[in-house]
Amino acid sequence: MRRSVTIPFQLLEVILVLASMCEAQWAIGSSSHCTQTSPREVRPHSVTITEFGAVGDGVTLNTKAFQNAIFYLNSFTDKGGAQLFVPAGRWLTGSFELISHLTLLLDKDAVILGSTHSDDWPVIDPLPSYGRGRELPGGRHRSLIYGRNLTDVIITGDNGTIDGQGNVWWNWFRNGTLNYTRPHLVELMNSTGVIVSNLTFLNSPFWTIHPVYCSEVVVQDVTILAPLDSPNTDGINPDSSDDVCIEDCYISTGDDLISIKSGWDEYGISYARPSSNIIIRRIAGQTSSSSGIAIGSEMSGGVSEVHAESLQFFNSKTGIRIKTSPGRGGYVRNVYVSDVDLTDVKMAIRLTGNYGEHPDASYDPKALPDINKITFKDIRGDNISVAGLLEGIEGDNFVDICLSNITLNVTSSSPWNCSFIRGYSDSVSPDTCEPLRDRIFPHHSSSCYHISDDLQTQSDRKQQSWLMPRLSFSFTII
Known part of the structure; x- marks a missing residue:
């Protein structure tokens, strides 16, 4: 028996709208370099x-x-x-x-x-x-x-x-x-x-996993361990690389758990290979001497389009850090860090404008880095010593630094310390420093990387949830 379905035109129009929304979301997801991989593909x-x-x-x-x-x-x-x-x-x-x-x-x-x-x-x-x-x-x-x-x-x-x-x-x-x-x-x-x-990686002599000048890199489901006092045993360091996905990893080492880099001073500026389009998610671990997620300090080729989410760091010196210095040049921009849980961390967020040594005396001290559009959102912390130490460079402010929905249980009487920083904030506890107290909403959301997109996604989800229960189909069987 052949069956057909008669659908009222108005209902068909609604279905087509929903389908286009779902298709758009699918297209965004399917273009991600964090799509499912087949590491056990038979050769x-x-x-x-x-x-x-x-x-x-x-x-x-x-x-x-x-x-x-x-x-x-x-x-x-x-x-x-x-x-x-x-x-x-x-x-x-x-x-x-x-x-x-x-x-x-x-x-x-x-x-x-x-x-x-x-x-x-x-x-x-x-x-x-x-x-x-x-x-x-x-x-x-x-x-x-x-x-x-x-x-x-x-x-x-x-x-x-x-x-x-x-x-x-x-x-x-x-x-x-x-x-x-x-x-x-x-x-x-x-x-x-x-x-x-x-895989499990143990006791690296230096940095553990180092993709450099690479594209389409996936690091998934790895454990990286080294003693907490081992020197410079970074976990995963994407360096002058693009389309990188790091997810579902546990890392406990003597230095940064994940550090994004792109070359060192005049050599990185000349080589001009940035790190871009990097996704980091579902990472847990500890480091007693450094950071859970770091950018720099070698970032002279530029770092951009970094999305890090679903992070859990404990017993660590710093949660999230950006490190740079006069002489580095380059840029760090369009960074979005969200959904972070910190426990027993000395400093939740740190931006440092005067960090690290130089390769030789030939670097240009006037090569100043451009740090802008950095968003920290949905961060929770318990037993945090200092909420944030945000230090830009005199004459080279770090701008459009945005803090949203951050709640930290801080033991220090001076939770925030800021200099040469400009930006915005909403729903931050304890209250942030003066240069960040302008509200994000409604006037400055476009200045905060990814927050406008994030709000639009939430709005789309609410619209779909409002429409879906009201859809009813009437079928005519022929």
Whole structure:
């Protein structure tokens, strides 16, 4: 029996309006680089590291096995790619380099161990946007897992572990016996289509995961751990990279949990590769010496379009921080941080206009950063020492700094301290500083990044909820 449905014209018009609204929302969501990924995509060819003589006893050095396996798999890059499987065991290795269209897959009981001999971490050129090693002039040690100029790279597993055994590097750093900048645990350069997921990263010698000059990067469902007193063991540092998604991670380290960067002073200005379109969400963790989310201090290539939400930080020095300095140049703009829970944090929000050293004496002290359109919204805090220390630069105010719906249980008698800052606020407790006391609503919402869009989204949702219960369909069966 054929059936048709007769719908009154007015009702059809309403349905079409709703459909267009849903379609618009779907289009926005589907264009996001945080859409669902398939890190366990089956590659046409797979090998196991033991096929190349690797021994998982935690003692035998397996660098050659990793290098030989990847060299072999290189012949499959134009045939749909390949997979290197690391089974249960403790696989000691020095630095090795990845290839395009590769999945590095770790068993749940697999541990890749970084060698404790510096000679197993080759020295490579400094990044052009830094001009030298970040810690010392000259080159830098290559990361344990490294790749450059790659496409379609997946590093994943059933919560297998990559352990940098960084204690020896931290001691060399503290003792001043390093000749070159310490290595990262994972670094991908000039690469596109990178996924890092479902792994635990331990004890990185320096920054843990460092995508630099990359596009379309996803870091999902990872745990990053290092002692809270370990030096500069940042968790995830997107650097001069765009279309980056970081979500569903737990991080506890000795420095910033997530830090967005884009080059250092005159080198970053010259290289001119910004970090942009970065989504950070559902992140939890602690750091006793630094920040949950940081931007800078190396931001000379520019940072923009950063959205961070659903964050939980505890037992930490700072919740959210932007760090810069005269000489940096560049910009930080269009940053939106929302839905943040802070517990036992010394300082909830910090903006610093005079932070960090310079690579050399050639930087231009007149290269002032442009900091504007920074929004902090829906932030809650318990046992917070200081609500905010917001310090711009004399003659270079940070502007359009917006605080909305922030409630902090603060122990200090001076909760806010502001200088060379201009902006707006609404519903902030305790009361914010004088330069931010102009109301956001109704006159200044357009000056506050994403707040107008956020209000429009809420309005659209209310409109849909008002319309939907009133829709009734009458069907005629033929």
